[in-house]
Structure formats: structure tokens, C-alpha cells
Amino acid sequence: MALSVNPADAVITVRDLRTEFGATVIHENLDLDIRRGEIVALVGGSGSGKTTLLRAIIMLLRPAAGSIHLFGQEIIGIGETAAFRLRRRFGMLFQQGALFSSLTVRENVAVPLREHTQLPRQRIVEIADLKIALAGLPADAGNRLPRELSGGMLKRAALARALALDPALLFLDEPTAGLDPVSAGAFDELVAQLKESLGLTVVMVTHDLDTLWSATDRVAFLGERRVIGYAPMRELTQAEHPLIRAYFEGPRGRAAREQACRAK
């Protein structure tokens, strides 16, 4: 179900992807195009390979076969220097935050800046503080260690680090999981705001139906080892595929849709 996208518009192009862990095949003949400036969510049942697909795209996992283009560049078999340059252009928010536990939040955000730029120390601190504020953290959060933060603050600190290099492409792995509804809503709004003002492309893995309805431009449904549906949320919920129906037709799915329809 590959959408025909003008190659110039596609930030990510995945073709015939095959990934496997030992004898278990996770993806087979998976195609996906993600356009510039869109917020795309990857959904699917547990074990359908959402996070695996994300890890393949950000070069943490080497697929068995197929091709992945990031910003028009093939990343399978890419050299070290090219990969380093490419890594500067995207940010990743890991599911558990993955903040470095021995560094304060400010130092965590400064790590990519120190690694990828030659800016003087004072500038880096300034930029890091701005990113912390952009992520919606209170002023004193920068001085704290990750273990001193609550779950919601941890997610925001991790987002600040993912935004450190002003990436054009942002990956979020379950950004609102474990957040209270108010924080989750604020997080969705923040991502939408950043997308508007920075022209970000966002790819997220999420199970949060409210996020799917309110924050995404397009949703890719993973099942049967490939993408079985790729459309805006309103169309996707009308799809006939039994897996997609089962996912969205539960009581939670219906409640979220009714609420989204009322809100429109």
C-alpha cells in the first residue's frame, strides 16, 4: 500500500524491508513513505514491529534486506562519516527517556551540541536552557539529575535532548505513555506547535488514541509484517481490514472517535 509520493517530498522512503530476529521474521516486503512536514504515527498490535521499524530507520538495527532512504540517502551499508552527518539531522525520544543518569538535564541536552558543533560553552548552555524551556520544563529542571524527575518531566527532558540540534526529523517512541491526561494533551500540543513553527517531520510510535485523533496527519497501521493501512485517522478507521477494525472498533476506539468527532 505504498502511496506514490514525489521523491523530493519524501523524508523517509522504505522499500521491501525485511527484518528478522533469528528465525522470527518481523517485517517482510514492508513499504512506507513519510512526507516532509507531516506528523505520522505507527500503530499496530503488540509485537507488530513498530519500534523495530523505528530502530531500523534510525540506524540502530540492520535490516536483513530492502532499502531505507533518509533525506534521499540510502542508509543500508552507509559509511561512518555519512551516518554521523545524517544523525545530526534527526532526534530520537526513547521510550524510557534514556537520559544519561550521571549528567544533569542541562548537560544531557548539551551532549549532542558538544558532539556536533564547535560553539563556545556559554552558547551551548544558552541553547540547552532554551530547549529545556521549549520542552515545557520549569526553570530549575536543568540543574537536576534524571533520577530526581517525575515520569512526565523525564519525557520532556528527553524531548529537549532530541530537539537539541534543531533536527528536521523527530522520532518519538511512545511519547505519551505513562503521562497523565493533562500532560499527555500538553505534549501533543507541544509537538504540533513545534511542527508548525519549525516545519518538523515527526514519526511516532503510539497507542494513545487521543494523540492519534488530535495530533497526527497520517497513521500507518502495521500488521501481517507490513503496512496494511496508511491514511489520515478518519479514513483509516473506515478501513475494512479485520486487524484494523479490531484495533479501532473496541470500546476505547469508539469512545475516542466520538470525542474527536464532537470536538471538530
Next chain:
Amino acid sequence: MATSPAPSTVHRAVIQVDGEQCRCEGDWTLNGIEALEAQPRAIHWPAGELRLDGSGIQAIDTTGALRLLNIVADLEQTGHSVHLVNLRPEHEALLDLVRERRASAGAAPPPPMARGALEWLGRWVGSHARHAIEFLAFIGEAAMALARLALRPGRFRWRALFGNIETAGVHALPIIALLSFMMGVVIAYQGGQQLKFYGANLFIVELVSLTMLRELAPLITAIIVAGRTGSSYTAQIGTMQITEEVDALRTIGIRPMDLLVLPKLLALTVVLPLLTTFADAVSVFGGMVLAQVMLDVSFSDFLDRFPRVVTPISFLLGIGKTPIFAAIIALVGCYQGFQVRGGADSVGRHTTISVVQSIFLVIAADALFSIILGGVGLWR
């Protein structure tokens, strides 16, 4: 809306000043502004009211916006009144976002207060005293758990015990064999040089056997086990502490002491004497090999003399200390594991502390044994 173009097409951010006309041009992005660092100070700004034209800005991101706002703020500090004009609407929106968020940005931490030497000493003593007391409490808790086990032995986790015996004991055999053989050779070589000088070659038997059986084999084995097994106890329990597995055990109603500490403690108390016996044999064999090669003391001469000079007491004195060493290693390793808080760096720090402390305590205990045994006249 190409706000972050490919690095190959980056135009650096510049400020053009042409008489009254000030223009910002190029890419005000993280890539673009790196080059700008030195420039603003070198610019001759016109005095008084300033109109900064932003129409030439190709692309802007939050870093560029921050830089631009900072430049404006610096100018306003020096008495200019600055108007940013002709910005594209999307750039204006981003500047507004950054301006609003920057207001709530945190300040760098105040430098930590310098501590006086006396305060430092006080805190150091205080924290060490607290740790010593906590460790004693931990030993007490372990003893209570042992007592409970003695009353109700049916609840004991045999599987964990045998698993620990295998990893701490069987898997350690090769490294212990290699190191104790080498120790036997080294001691025999050093002592042999002197004995040869006096023609007392045969005394190599006493030298190697008594040194090894009474002191060196127990010590070396304990040190290897502390480095190999004690550290793994700390790392394992420490990681479980971080991932809340220890709390999960408590919630289910399993005492971490029963599941995590007792099997390790008992396994090591069984394993260390056995490993030491093994090290005794291998190191004496090492001495035997060297005696034959360098001192012309044949295997049969060596083995003939061995039972006449080495009493069972010597062997038992060496072995008798090892359960104490085992308890020290297991308790320190587990205690440090439970002290882990926070993250990965804490696991590393406590693993180091665990190894250093257990080796230190093993050697201290060994010294204590020598004094006590000397006092009761058990030299031979």
C-alpha cells in the same frame, strides 16, 4: 518551509550594515550561526534607533532565533532601540515562540559553596560511620534470615543455591588453577634460590607447602572470588534495584534477603573452601614442578617428605578461614548492590566499592586470624 536544509546548501548567517541599513541574511540555523560567533562585536552599529531588516533570512530555527534575540538584547543594553522588520510570518511566529519560552528558561546553577576542610572531614566521618552501622544492620538482617531458614528449612531455594555454586565455583576453576600454579612456581623459585645457596634444597617442601596451605592459597582464592563473584553480586542486585525488581519481589511477598542474599551467602561458604583446597593442590604441584627442574628434588622425594612436615592442622588452619572470607565477600557484594540508587553510574560506583572493600576486609580478617592463632600457640 525548508527550515533545516541539507548541510551542503547552508549559507552562513550574516549581518550586513550599510550606513543606516542593517540586514540579516543567510541561514539562521544551528549550522549557519556557528560562523557568526565573532561577527557582532566587529560590526559598527549606527547610533540610536535601529531597523534590523529580516527579509533576507533564508531559514531560521530555534537556535538561530535565540541568537538573533540575544543580539537584539545586547544592542538594547547599549542604548539602541531596535525594531525587527520585514520578517516572514513563519519566522515571526518562531521568534515569538522562542521569546515566550526564553522568558521561562532556567539560569545556570550557582557555583557550589566552597566547603571548609573541617566541614569536609565531618561529612566524611559521618557518612562512613553511617555506612558502617548500616552494614552491621545488614549482617544482622542476614543472620535473622539464616535463623528463620534453620527453623523452616523447607522454604529454602535450592535451585538458586546450586546455580550460584556452579557459577561461583565450577566456572572459576580454570582461572584459579592457572593463577595458583603460577604462585606455586614463583614462591618455589624465590625460596629455592636461597635454599640452594645453603644446600638445603629439600626444605623447599616446607617452604612451598606451608606458605601456600596456610596463607597464600586462601588469600589468592578469596581475592579472585571477590573480583569475579562479589562484583557480579553487586552488579546484579544493583541493576535489579534500578529496574524496581527488588521492590517487585517485596510486593509479591518474597524477602529479597531470602531470594537474593541467602543462596549467594551459603553457596559461597560452600564453594570457597572447596576452591581453596583445589588451589592448595595445584599450587603445591607448581612448587613440585619447579623443585624438580631447578632444585633436583624429585616428585617422589617431595611427596615422601610432604606428609611428614605438613600436618593436617596446617591444612585446616588455611581452610578454616575461608568460610569467613566467603561471608565477607558475599555480604559486602550484596550490601553494596542494595545501596545502588538512580542509574548506571551508581551500579559502576558500588561495584568498585564492593570489590575494594571485600578485598580489604578479607586481608584485614586474615591478619586478625594470624594474631589470634599466634596468641593461642597454633603456629605449627
